[in-house]
Amino acid sequence: MKEETKQAIIEAAIFVFNEDLSAPMEKVAERADMTRRTLHRYFGERRELLSSCLQEMQKVCSIAMANALEISDNPKEQLENLLYAAIDCGVKYSFLHKIQQLHGYQHLQNETDNARYDQTFGKVRMVLQNLHKKTDGVSFITVEWMTVLFFGVLTASIEALNHKKMNFSEIKSSAWYSFKMGINL
Amino acid sequence: MKEETKQAIIEAAIFVFNEDLSAPMEKVAERADMTRRTLHRYFGERRELLSSCLQEMQKVCSIAMANALEISDNPKEQLENLLYAAIDCGVKYSFLHKIQQLHGYQHLQNETDNARYDQTFGKVRMVLQNLHKKTDGVSFITVEWMTVLFFGVLTASIEALNHKKMNFSEIKSSAWYSFKMGINL
DNA sequence: CTGATATGTCACATATTTGAGACTTTTTTA
DNA sequence: TAAAAAAGTCTCAAATATGTGACATATCAG
Numbered sequence: 016m017k018e019e020t021k022q023a024i025i026e027a028a029i030f031v032f033n034e035d036l037s038a039p040m041e042k043v044a045e046r047a048d049m050t051r052r053t054l055h056r057y058f059g060e061r062r063e064l065l066s067s068c069l070q071e072m073q074k075v076c077s078i079a080m081a082n083a084l085e086i087s088d089n090p091k092e093q094l095e096n097l098l099y100a101a102i103d104c105g106v107k108y109s110f111l112h113k114i115q116q117l118h119g120y121q122h123l124q125n126e127t128d129n130a131r132y133d134q135t136f137g138k139v140r141m142v143l144q145n146l147h148k149k150t151d152g153v154s155f156i157t158v159e160w161m162t163v164l165f166f167g168v169l170t171a172s173i174e175a176l177n178h179k180k181m182n183f184s185e186i187k188s189s190a191w192y193s194f195k196m197g198i199n200l
Numbered sequence: 201m202k203e204e205t206k207q208a209i210i211e212a213a214i215f216v217f218n219e220d221l222s223a224p225m226e227k228v229a230e231r232a233d234m235t236r237r238t239l240h241r242y243f244g245e246r247r248e249l250l251s252s253c254l255q256e257m258q259k260v261c262s263i264a265m266a267n268a269l270e271i272s273d274n275p276k277e278q279l280e281n282l283l284y285a286a287i288d289c290g291v292k293y294s295f296l297h298k299i300q301q302l303h304g305y306q307h308l309q310n311e312t313d314n315a316r317y318d319q320t321f322g323k324v325r326m327v328l329q330n331l332h333k334k335t336d337g338v339s340f341i342t343v344e345w346m347t348v349l350f351f352g353v354l355t356a357s358i359e360a361l362n363h364k365k366m367n368f369s370e371i372k373s374s375a376w377y378s379f380k381m382g383i384n385l
Numbered sequence: 386c387t388g389a390t391a392t393g394t395c396a397c398a399t400a401t402t403t404g405a406g407a408c409t410t411t412t413t414t415a
Numbered sequence: 416t417a418a419a420a421a422a423g424t425c426t427c428a429a430a431t432a433t434g435t436g437a438c439a440t441a442t443c444a445g
Contacts, residue, residue, distance in 0.1 A: 017413095017421070034302055037222035039402060042304075053422050055404060116362065117219055119227075159365050160356075160374045167356030168382075171348040177301065180344050189345045197353075197378030202391070224432060238392055240434060 021057050023047050029068050033110040036120075040064075069114065072107040077134040079104050084138055090145045091200060095191050097139050098165065102172045102187055109173060112136065112166060139165055146200065154199040161198045168194045206242050208232050214253050218295040221305075225249075254299070257292040262319040264289050269323055275330045276385060280376050282324050283350065287357045287372055294358060297321065297351060324350055331385065339384040346383045353379045 027047035031038050040061060044051040058064040083100035087093055101108045114120065115136075143161045147154075172190045175181045181189070212232035216223050225246060229236040243249040268285035272278055286293045299305065300317060328346045332339075357375045360366045366374070 020421080035222050036220040037224075039222075040404090041402080050423055051403090052405085052424080056422080059404075061403075116359070156374060156377070157366070157370075159363065160360060160371075160378075163356040163359045163363075164353070164374075164378055166359065167352040167354075168349070169352075170355045171345075171352030174301065174348045174351065175345060178344065178348070181342070185342075186345075189341060189349075192341070192384075193345075193349055193382030196381040196384070199377075199381070205391080225434095226432080235393055236433090237394080237435085241392085244434075246433075 016057065020049075020053075024049075024054055024057055024064070025067055025071050028064050029072065029107060029110060032065065032068060033106050033113070036117075069111070072104075072111040073131040073135065076101075076104050076108050076111055077131060080135050080138045084142075090142055090149070091195075093142050094139075094146065094200075095195075097142060098168070098191055098194060099187055101139075101165075101169050102183075102190060105173055105176065108135075109166070109169060143198075146198075150199070156198050164197055165194065168197070201242065205234075205238075209234075209239055209242055209249070210252055210256050213249050214257065214292060214295060217250065217253060218291050218298070221302075254296070257289075257296045258316040258320065261286075261289050261293050261296055262316060265320050265323045269327075275327055275334070276380075278327050279324075279331065279385075280380075282327060283353070283376055283379060284372050286324075286350075286354050287368075287375060290358055290361065293320075294351070294354060328383075331383075335384070341383050349382055350379065353382070 024043065024047050028043045031043045031046050035042075040054060041051050043064070044054045047054065054064075058067065079100040080097060083096040084093055086096045114124075140158070140162055143158050143165070147158045147161065168190050171193075172186050175186045175189075176183070209228065209232050213228045216228045216231050220227075225239060226236055228249070229239045232239065239249075243252065264285040265282060268281040269278055271281045296317075299309070300321075325343070325347055328343050328350070332343045332346065353375050356378075357371050360371045360374075361368070
């Protein structure tokens with residue numbers, strides 16, 4: 016069993032399931048450019064694949080977020096780096112986020128997953144809370160709104176990437192500019 | 201055949217398919233609080249239901265956008281009203297948008313649908329283009345970015361609505377504040 | 386109350402998706 | 416190049432999803 020192939024399947028599955036959670040395995044195989052039979056040699060059941068996708072996303076995102084936080088001690092710079100890290104994670108970050116919000120898919124989550132969730136998304140909220148305290152009441156923008164806007168700006172970044180009309184660094188600088196202005200920073 | 205029931209099915213389907221495009225009919229029936237058998241009396245085939253959802257979303261959104269444009273002649277005010285209208289349409293707007301972006305679902309779209317698409321999303325782009333011309337080059341924010349950010353802010357608004365920690369008017373004013381600051385207006 | 390309309394229940398045929406066995410071909414690597 | 420590993424092909428059984436007929440209930444208007 017090639018680890019490389021396994022990884023390719025997971026990447027393909029993240030892409031496909033992000034667009035259509037109940038898409039047939041055939042679609043994942045297509046995307047990974049292989050037979051469904053091969054795919055099934057790596058992942059016996061559908062559940063297993065989905066679970067591996069979650070694990071992968073959680074791993075990648077939590078590491079990226081943790082690293083981003085370490086770059087600086089300044090909350091504003093931390094926020095900036097968290098945004099860049101989230102954009103780097105791309106669909107991995109947004110799919111993970113989506114799964115959390117989803118109605119009727121609790122069976123995809125266990126306690127460990129929820130702990131991991133905090134390791135990723137919790138960091139953003141924490142930094143936002145710090146920043147909000149410092150500007151003590153000047154802004155009518157709530158922490159709640161800042162949190163959802165963070166994800167909204169990420170969504171915009173991912174879509175901009177898909178259109179390929181902007182490059183990574185353009186997107187990142189626009190995203191950070193819009194976000195910081197949007198939360199009155 | 202009660203028109204009311206038919207409408208309820210469509211609303212349920214929009215909700216369910218927005219979360220999971222390939223979700224089984226059973227899930228739609230559950231959401232609409234009825235039997236699958238009843239659902240099938242209204243919509244013979246799955247395709248038919250999905251198609252009705254698209255039509256419904258296109259109808260509601262294009263009307264809302266058209267009305268929003270008529271409120272004012274001032275581009276900035278037009279943009280503000282378009283954003284509010286989009287928030288009012290909620291998932292109808294974002295699901296429609298998602299379908300357009302989706303890979304491998306061209307079969308859901310015909311020429312008429314694409315014309316309708318322009319009637320909705322085209323208006324936003326048009327107004328953004330006007331505004332961008334006026335600020336002639338002062339801002340490094342591109343029309344491309346403004347367009348995707350518009351949708352990003354909408355995503356944030358919808359999520360804020362789901363959490364129920366903010367009310368409609370709070371969300372709208374935050375959304376407009378963040379968007380206009382974000383595009384340097 | 387009564388008939389009409391809408392919905393629910395059960396049953397069933399068909400279609401699609403899933404998962405795996407057996408064997409062949411291709412690719413890797415020693 | 417030859418053995419081992421990985422991937423493809425063909426096949427098929429089981430599970431799940433889809434669509435409909437027949438009949439029982441429920442709901443509602445007159």
